[in-house]
Amino acid sequence: MNANATIAKSAAIEKRKRKWASIKRDKYLYLLGLPGLLCLILFKYYPMWGILIAFKDFSPFLGFFDSPWVGLKHFDLFFNHPDFWLLMRNTLAINLMSLVFFFPIPILLSLMLNEVRVEVFKRTIQSIVYLPHFLSWVIIAGLTFTMFATGEGLINKILESLGFSRIEWLTTTEYFWAFLTGQTIWKEAGWGTVLFLAAMANIDPTLYEAAKMDGASRMRQMWHITVPAIRNIIVILLILKMGDMMDVGFEQVFLMKNAAVSSVAEVFDTYVYRVGVRQGLLSYTTAVGLFKSFVGLVLVLGANKLAKRYGGQGFF
Amino acid sequence: MKESLGERIFSYTNHILLLIIGLVSLFPFYYVVVVSFTDPSEYMKSSFILFPKQWSTAAYQYILSTNVFIRSLGVSSYLAIVGTALSLMVSAAFGYMLSRKRLFGRKFLITALVITILFSPGIIPNFLVVKDLHLVNTLWSIILPGLLNSWNALLLKTFFDGIPESLEESAFVDGANDIRIFFQIILPLSLPALAAFGLFFAVGYWNTFFNAILYISDSSKYPLQVLLQGMLLQAETGIADPGVAAQLSAERTVPPETIKMAAVVIATVPILVVYPFLQKHFAKGVMLGSVKE
Numbered sequence: 001m002n003a004n005a006t007i008a009k010s011a012a013i014e015k016r017k018r019k020w021a022s023i024k025r026d027k028y029l030y031l032l033g034l035p036g037l038l039c040l041i042l043f044k045y046y047p048m049w050g051i052l053i054a055f056k057d058f059s060p061f062l063g064f065f066d067s068p069w070v071g072l073k074h075f076d077l078f079f080n081h082p083d084f085w086l087l088m089r090n091t092l093a094i095n096l097m098s099l100v101f102f103f104p105i106p107i108l109l110s111l112m113l114n115e116v117r118v119e120v121f122k123r124t125i126q127s128i129v130y131l132p133h134f135l136s137w138v139i140i141a142g143l144t145f146t147m148f149a150t151g152e153g154l155i156n157k158i159l160e161s162l163g164f165s166r167i168e169w170l171t172t173t174e175y176f177w178a179f180l181t182g183q184t185i186w187k188e189a190g191w192g193t194v195l196f197l198a199a200m201a202n203i204d205p206t207l208y209e210a211a212k213m214d215g216a217s218r219m220r221q222m223w224h225i226t227v228p229a230i231r232n233i234i235v236i237l238l239i240l241k242m243g244d245m246m247d248v249g250f251e252q253v254f255l256m257k258n259a260a261v262s263s264v265a266e267v268f269d270t271y272v273y274r275v276g277v278r279q280g281l282l283s284y285t286t287a288v289g290l291f292k293s294f295v296g297l298v299l300v301l302g303a304n305k306l307a308k309r310y311g312g313q314g315f316f
Numbered sequence: 317m318k319e320s321l322g323e324r325i326f327s328y329t330n331h332i333l334l335l336i337i338g339l340v341s342l343f344p345f346y347y348v349v350v351v352s353f354t355d356p357s358e359y360m361k362s363s364f365i366l367f368p369k370q371w372s373t374a375a376y377q378y379i380l381s382t383n384v385f386i387r388s389l390g391v392s393s394y395l396a397i398v399g400t401a402l403s404l405m406v407s408a409a410f411g412y413m414l415s416r417k418r419l420f421g422r423k424f425l426i427t428a429l430v431i432t433i434l435f436s437p438g439i440i441p442n443f444l445v446v447k448d449l450h451l452v453n454t455l456w457s458i459i460l461p462g463l464l465n466s467w468n469a470l471l472l473k474t475f476f477d478g479i480p481e482s483l484e485e486s487a488f489v490d491g492a493n494d495i496r497i498f499f500q501i502i503l504p505l506s507l508p509a510l511a512a513f514g515l516f517f518a519v520g521y522w523n524t525f526f527n528a529i530l531y532i533s534d535s536s537k538y539p540l541q542v543l544l545q546g547m548l549l550q551a552e553t554g555i556a557d558p559g560v561a562a563q564l565s566a567e568r569t570v571p572p573e574t575i576k577m578a579a580v581v582i583a584t585v586p587i588l589v590v591y592p593f594l595q596k597h598f599a600k601g602v603m604l605g606s607v608k609e
Contacts, residue, residue: 022420028494029413036410037425039464043445044432050441109337115330127595128338134587134594136523138541142548142580143344146351152573154347157364190341218323251525255549272439277530282440289438297435 054287067283074287083271087288091267094253095245097181103241105185106192107234113193114200114226115218126197129190140187141255144179145170171260180252195237196230203229235310243303246296268292345584352376352577356570375578378570384535384543385579391455392522392540396586399459399521404514406463408506411472412498416481426473432466439530446531457531458524458539468513475509476502512597515590522586540583548576 023030054074056067078084109129116122132140147154148169156166169175203225211221250269257265266274268288276285319327347366351359355370379385413419414426436442442461451457479502487497503510525541532538538546 019420022418026416026419026494029416029419032409032495032498033413033425035406036413036464036469039406039460040410040428040432040466042449043442043461043464044466045428047437047441047445050444051437053441053444112330112334115327116334117327118331121331121334125334125338128341130595131588131591132341134519134523134591135584136525136541138523138525138544138548139580139584142544142576143348145548146348146577146580147344154364161363186341217320218326254526255545269439273530276440277443282444286438286440289440293436293438300434 051286051290053283054290056283058283058286060282070283074284075291077284078288078291083266086263087266087268087271090264091246091248093264094177094180094248094267095241097177098184099241101181102184102189103238105189107196107230109189110193110196110200110230111222111226113197115222126190126193129193131190132187133191135187137249137251137255140183141252144183144256148179168260170256171258173261173264176256176261176264180256183252183256195233199230199233200226236307239303239307239310242306243296243300245299246292348577348580351574352581354574356574359571359574374570375574376582379575379578379582384538385582387536388538388540388543389582391537395455395458395521395524395539396518399462400514400517402459403463403465403468403517403521404510407465407469407513408472408503408510409498410464411469412476412502414469414473415476415479418481426470429466429470433470443530452531453534453537455532455537458521458527461527462520468516472509472513475506479505508597511593515594515597518590519587519594544579544583547579 053064053067055069055071056064057070057073058064058067113122113126116125145153148156150156150166150168150171153169155169160166170179207225208221211225216224246268248267248269250267250273253265253267254270254273257270269292272285272289275281276288350368351365352375353371353373354365354368355372356374358368358370359365414422414429416422419425446452446457446461449460451460483501483505484494484497487501492500523541524539525545528539528542529545532542
């Protein structure tokens with residue numbers, strides 16, 4: 001008994017010694033990672049502390065510690081506020097639109113590009129459709145205004161010179177979600193093909209040759225060889241998209257938002273920015289942000305579980 | 317083997333559709349460039365322009381003579397250069413540290429990094445930290461919080477995973493320490509990957525908008541995107557700073573529309589310049605992160 005305990009104790013000491021020896025040996029390695037570690041602590045973990053102000057009536061004058069605790073007051077307020085349902089509806093609607101109308105397009109586009117036999121043509125189209133991905137949302141919004149604005153927009157100028165009346169594309173609530181989806185398609189559809197095309201490039205060409213020998217048409221080759229090769233990626237991206245349902249890009253919506261469409265445009269992040277940063281309701285909007293982050297986390301973990309079940313491999 | 321009629325139709329339709337997609341992608345750029353070079357008097361006279369009869373660089377001359385535009389170009393260039401250099405250094409060093417399997421606490425640190433990808437405390441807590449650190453209205457408010465991008469650090473770790481530890485051993489025998497090994501052996505070996513990440517960081521800094529409107533209210537420190545937002549969308553959102561608006565619309569001989577388009581062109585040119593290099597690397601970058609198969 002006693003001897004065993006002594007052995008266990010000395011083993012523990014030995015282990016600790018080795019631990020310290022290894023830390024000492026790698027001290028320069030830690031030093032190398034130190035700036036990154038400081039950033040991680042200061043800008044990723046220190047703000048987590050600030051989540052607590054969602055449960056306080058935070059006032060910058062009183063400071064963090066002296067601001068009174070109020071429990072779930074701000075969550076109560078938010079869940080019973082009509083804004084809550086508005087934000088939920090807009091967020092889900094924008095994401096569903098993107099799922100239905102944006103998601104299939106990179107798949108179709110990569111199938112189309114894959115069928116092009118003239119390499120120069122393929123490369124050129126690829127270069128053109130990838131480019132918008134690298135532009136800022138400010139530029140994209142600017143281009144949208146240039147095309148669709150009521151006064152100076154090209155489309156309306158053409159409509160008018162053809163004798164039609166101008167259409168208020170950007171200030172009509174019915175069009176707003178469609179415009180966001182259209183922008184996303186224009187900006188990201190090309191870029192979205194990168195993964196699919198890479199997977200298609202790995203397909204063994206003898207498969208196509210064999211299919212051709214058997215008399216399979218191009219369409220049938222596409223359906224039976226190309227599509228199965230990208231099916232896993234489609235499923236994984238679809239699952240990832242599910243994990244993203246609470247997220248709508250702040251910049252895109254913020255830039256396209258205007259007074260006329262605010263009822264369909266407000267999403268969680270723009271709301272937090274307007275009510276929190278601009279109007280100073282910090283505790284309330286921290287609660288709103290926390291709600292969004294929390295649901296987002298649950299969705300991502302759920303999606304990951306689903307991915308593991310489907311492909312036997314998660315993302316983390 | 318000869319293609320059947322059906323296959324030829326399929327192939328032609330496919331090419332034509334792709335051509336149309338290409339044109340739709342290009343057209344806004346074409347139109348912006350055309351308007352920016354259209355002679356002011358012609359622009360004001362015609363109902364719309366698809367190809368100008370008279371070319372002019374008036375809009376460019378005007379915009380490049382305004383202090384605010386030049387200043388914002390300077391701010392964005394500073395962010396792109398300093399921010400990229402620092403982000404690359406910090407993220408690469410951190411990623412390298414995490415890639416060495418002998419490191420004590422490695423699993424813990426990787427988990428800590430992944431958690432920050434999965435869960436964000438939200439806009440307000442981040443905002444308050446930057447405020448507490450007195451970074452508001454300095455360009456550090458844009459650079460420092462983004463210095464360690466968790467996702468990119470993880471990608472860099474994955475990249476360094478591929479560099480065998482045996483490579484360091486001979487250097488250790490020669491008495492070099494980890495810092496020297498990193499700078500003299502590892503980094504030179506990783507130049508293509510670093511170039512790729514650097515380009516992505518640079519594009520990110522050049523396009524930075526959200527952090528800038530969150531933390532910077534002093535118009536003399538506006539990055540280009542914030543200035544552009546004020547110029548392009550002022551009819552809808554209202555320009556943030558009346559002084560800036562006044563200076564940008566002071567000149568009446570050049571129509572605001574052509575000035576705006578010239579600004580868009582100038583803001584896009586740096587992206588176009590690095591684009592061929594981006595294109596060379598990006599497939600690799602995406603693959604590194606997304607497919608483990």
